[in-house]
Amino acid sequence: MADPASYRPQTGEIPTNPGVYRFRDPNGRIIYVGKAKNLRARLNSYFANPGGLLPKTHAMVFAASSVEWTVVGSELESLQLEYTWIKEFKPRFNVVLRDDKTYPYLAVTMGEKYPRVQVLRGERRKGTRYFGPYTAGAIRETMDTLLRVFPVRSCSAGVLKRAQASGRPCLLGYIDKCAAPCVGRVTPEEHRALAEDFCAFMGGEAKKFISRLEKDMAAAVAELDYERAARLRDDIIALRKVFERNAVVLAEDTNADIFALHEDELEAAVQVFHIRGGRVRGQRGWVVDKVEDSTTPDLVEHLLQQVYGEDGESEGRIPREVLVPEAPSNSEDLALWLGGLRGARVDIRVPQRGDKAALMSTVRENAEQALKLHKSRRAGDLTNRSLALQELQEALDLPVALLRIECFDVSHVQGTNVVASMVVVEDGLPKKSDYRKFAVTGPAAADDTAAMHDVLTRRFRHYLQDKTAQVEAAELPGHQAAVNAMAEAAVLDTTTPVPRAKFAYPPNLVVVDGGKPQVNAAARALSDLGIDDVYVVGLAKRLEEVWLPDSDFPVILPRTSEGLYLLQRIRDEAHRFAISFHRQKRGKAMTLSALDSVPGLGESKRKALLAEFGSVKKIKAATATELTAAKGIGPSLAEAIVTHFTGADGAGDAVAPAVNMTTGEILET
Structure with a gap:
C-alpha cells in the first residue's frame, strides 16, 4: 500500500476550477473517477487527514499511487467526462449497478400449444408475453380475477398431462376458472383466442372488452335472460377492478x-x-x-x-x-x-x-x-457464512470458533412496556427454536443499560442452574445406567422429542444492540455471575462500529466484510423479534376486559371461561353450576363471578364490555 503523502500534490498545483480527477494504482490502472466544482478543495479532503477517512475511501486512497485531474469549462462538461471515463475504465471503487431480476410479472406462454398464464421472475423467456410488474400480493389477485373472465390454462405441465390421461379436468376446470382444453371442452384454437384476449386486455385494450360485455349484458336484459345478465355484470365488475388497478396509473399522456x-x-x-x-x-x-x-x-x-x-x-x-x-x-x-x-x-x-x-x-x-x-440469499450461501464466521473471529481476536452466537435487543416506548429479545445463530444460520423473549419490569426497566444487565443476568443464571442440576444428577448412583437406558430407548423411539434443558447450551459470543454502555452492562452481568468463557461485543447503529468491553475505541470492520454483514443480520433479527413482542405486550396492556375486575380471576382462568362459553355475554348469563364446567373454576370462584355480574341484591349491575383502548373497538360482548 502506498502512503498518500508520497503522491500528494502541492496545494498550489491544484486548480480551483471544476474538473474530473482520477486515482491510479501502482500498475497505472484507474481505480476511481470523480468530479468536483472545485478540484483543489475536493482533492485536499482526501489528503488532509487520511486516517480519518471512512473505510472504503481510506482503502481507495491507500491503494492508489498517483492522482491526476482534467480541468473543464463547466459542471455539465465535468458530468459528461466523468461518465465517459467511468464507462471506459470501470474503476473498482466507483458505484456499480448489479441487476436484480426478482420482481414478479404476469406471463402468458404463447409459444405453447395451450398457452398458460403464470407468475414468472428472472430472465425473460422466448415466446412468452410479460405484463407488470406487480407487488407479490397484487399479482395473485389480478391473475385470479382475470381467470374468471378469460379462463386460460394456469396449471403446470404435469397437471395438464395427468388431466389428459385421466380425461378429468383439475379443480380450476370444475370451478370455471379454466376452459379445460386438456379434456376437449374447447379446441386449441379457441383456447388460444382466449389467451389472445387476455393479452389484449393486459396490453391496454381493456375498455374494448368492458364495452363489449356491457352491450352483451344489455342484450341479455332485453331478452329477459337475467341469469346471463348477472354473470356478465359480475365479469364487468371484475374487469373494471383489474383495469383500475393495473391499466392507467397516471394520466394517459404521461411518459x-x-x-x-x-x-x-x-x-x-x-x-x-x-x-x-x-x-x-x-x-x-x-x-x-x-x-x-x-x-x-x-x-x-x-x-x-x-x-x-x-x-x-x-x-x-x-x-x-x-x-x-x-x-x-x-x-x-x-x-x-x-x-x-x-x-x-x-x-x-x-x-x-x-x-x-x-x-x-x-x-x-x-x-x-x-x-x-x-x-x-446472501445469508443462505454456505461459503459466505463460513467466511463471515472466520472474518469475525479474526477481527475480534477470539480464540474459539463461533459455533453459536446470541444477540440481545431491548425495545420500549418512552420506558413503557419494556421487553427484550434473544435470537440465536448456529453455524451462521438462525435457530428459531432457541429464540427467547423477556419482559423487563421494576428497576431494571429504568434505562437500556439496566435492562440489558437484567436480561443477561436472567439468561445466564438459567444456564448456571441447568449446569448445576446436570452436575448434581451425574453424581447420583445409577445415573450412567439411566442415561444408557434412555439412549437405547431413544434409538427405538423416533417419535417422542428428546427433552432438553432450556438454557443449557451457552454461546461463544454475545452480541448486544448498542454501543459502549450496553456492552459494558452485558459484560458486567457475566462477570457478576462468574462467567469468563463467553465473549461480548456490541454493534452500534450510527457507524456500524463494533465495541468491546472496557475499550475506548471501537473495532471498524471493512464495509464489505462478510463478518459485518453477519453481525448486521443478527442485530436486525433481534430488533425485529423484540419489536414484535413489544407490540404484542403493548396491545394487551391497552385492552380492558369486563372480566379483569372479577376478584380472584386471573388471566389463565379468564381464557378458560372464554374458551368454554365463547363470550362475556354468555358468561354473565351462566349460573354458578354452569361456570364450574370451565377449567380451574371452583364453586366459590363461580359464586364470586355470579355475584360480581348480578350484584348482591340480584338487580344486575351494568358492566362495561371489553374495549380496545387504542381504537375504541368493542372486543367482547
Whole structure:
C-alpha cells in the first residue's frame, strides 16, 4: 500500500476550477473517477487527514499511487467526462449497478400449444408475453380475477398431462376458472383466442372488452335472460377492478420513469418503473454497493448516469419526466445532459403529492423487498457464512470458533412496556427454536443499560442452574445406567422429542444492540455471575462500529466484510423479534376486559371461561353450576363471578364490555 503523502500534490498545483480527477494504482490502472466544482478543495479532503477517512475511501486512497485531474469549462462538461471515463475504465471503487431480476410479472406462454398464464421472475423467456410488474400480493389477485373472465390454462405441465390421461379436468376446470382444453371442452384454437384476449386486455385494450360485455349484458336484459345478465355484470365488475388497478396509473399522456431507493449502511436497492402512456410498461432493479460518504442525491446521480448513459439515445429509453426520491445537487446539469441524449427536454423532479407520489411509494416498497431478498440469499450461501464466521473471529481476536452466537435487543416506548429479545445463530444460520423473549419490569426497566444487565443476568443464571442440576444428577448412583437406558430407548423411539434443558447450551459470543454502555452492562452481568468463557461485543447503529468491553475505541470492520454483514443480520433479527413482542405486550396492556375486575380471576382462568362459553355475554348469563364446567373454576370462584355480574341484591349491575383502548373497538360482548 502506498502512503498518500508520497503522491500528494502541492496545494498550489491544484486548480480551483471544476474538473474530473482520477486515482491510479501502482500498475497505472484507474481505480476511481470523480468530479468536483472545485478540484483543489475536493482533492485536499482526501489528503488532509487520511486516517480519518471512512473505510472504503481510506482503502481507495491507500491503494492508489498517483492522482491526476482534467480541468473543464463547466459542471455539465465535468458530468459528461466523468461518465465517459467511468464507462471506459470501470474503476473498482466507483458505484456499480448489479441487476436484480426478482420482481414478479404476469406471463402468458404463447409459444405453447395451450398457452398458460403464470407468475414468472428472472430472465425473460422466448415466446412468452410479460405484463407488470406487480407487488407479490397484487399479482395473485389480478391473475385470479382475470381467470374468471378469460379462463386460460394456469396449471403446470404435469397437471395438464395427468388431466389428459385421466380425461378429468383439475379443480380450476370444475370451478370455471379454466376452459379445460386438456379434456376437449374447447379446441386449441379457441383456447388460444382466449389467451389472445387476455393479452389484449393486459396490453391496454381493456375498455374494448368492458364495452363489449356491457352491450352483451344489455342484450341479455332485453331478452329477459337475467341469469346471463348477472354473470356478465359480475365479469364487468371484475374487469373494471383489474383495469383500475393495473391499466392507467397516471394520466394517459404521461411518459416517465420513477426511481426509488431503499438503503442500509452498506448497500442500496434501486427500482425503476417505466411509465408509457400512463401505464406501467416495464421495470428494472439493481443492488448497489454504497460508498460510505455518498448520500442519496449522489446515488441518484450515479444511477441516472449509468441507466441512461449506456443506450438511452439508441433505444429511445429516456422519457420526458424522470421522477426521483431526492434531487441530485446538479440536477439542472444532469437534465441538460439527459436532454442532449434524448434530443428533447427532460425534467428531473421529486413528486410531493398526488398519483405520482403514491406510485413512488409503491416503487419504494418494491426496492425494500428487493433488498431483503438480496440479503436473505446472501445469508443462505454456505461459503459466505463460513467466511463471515472466520472474518469475525479474526477481527475480534477470539480464540474459539463461533459455533453459536446470541444477540440481545431491548425495545420500549418512552420506558413503557419494556421487553427484550434473544435470537440465536448456529453455524451462521438462525435457530428459531432457541429464540427467547423477556419482559423487563421494576428497576431494571429504568434505562437500556439496566435492562440489558437484567436480561443477561436472567439468561445466564438459567444456564448456571441447568449446569448445576446436570452436575448434581451425574453424581447420583445409577445415573450412567439411566442415561444408557434412555439412549437405547431413544434409538427405538423416533417419535417422542428428546427433552432438553432450556438454557443449557451457552454461546461463544454475545452480541448486544448498542454501543459502549450496553456492552459494558452485558459484560458486567457475566462477570457478576462468574462467567469468563463467553465473549461480548456490541454493534452500534450510527457507524456500524463494533465495541468491546472496557475499550475506548471501537473495532471498524471493512464495509464489505462478510463478518459485518453477519453481525448486521443478527442485530436486525433481534430488533425485529423484540419489536414484535413489544407490540404484542403493548396491545394487551391497552385492552380492558369486563372480566379483569372479577376478584380472584386471573388471566389463565379468564381464557378458560372464554374458551368454554365463547363470550362475556354468555358468561354473565351462566349460573354458578354452569361456570364450574370451565377449567380451574371452583364453586366459590363461580359464586364470586355470579355475584360480581348480578350484584348482591340480584338487580344486575351494568358492566362495561371489553374495549380496545387504542381504537375504541368493542372486543367482547
